[in-house]
Amino acid sequence: MEYAGIGGLIVLALDIWAIVSVIGSRASTGAKVLWVLLILVLPILGFIIWLIAGPRSSRSVV
Template sequence: MELLAVAVILLLIGDAYAIFQVVQSRRPLSTRAFWVAGVLLLPLLGLLIWYIQGPREHITERG
C-alpha cells in the first residue's frame, strides 16, 4: 500500500511539472490547452505522451 502511495505522489509531481512546462512554453494557447487537458484527463498516459512528443522549444543554431 505504501508503494502505491509513493507511485501516486510521483505521478502527481510529474503531472504538475508537465503542466508547468506547458503553461510556460511559447506555443499557441490552443496547443497549451490541449496538452494541459491531456495530462489532467489521462494522468499517466498524458504524462508519458507529453514526455515523448510534448511541446519542445525550438533550439536554433547560430553561425
C-alpha cells in the same frame, strides 16, 4: 509500505512539472489547453505522450 501512495505522489509531481512546462512553452493557447487537458485526464499516459511529443519550456536548461 504503501507503494500506491508513493506512486501516486510521484505521478502527481511529474504531472505538475509537465503542466508548468506546457504553460511556459511558446505553444499557442489552444495547444496549451489541449496538452493540459490530456495530462489531467490521462495522468500517466498523458505525461508519457507529453514527454515524447509535447512542447518544451521556453527557458533554456543549459
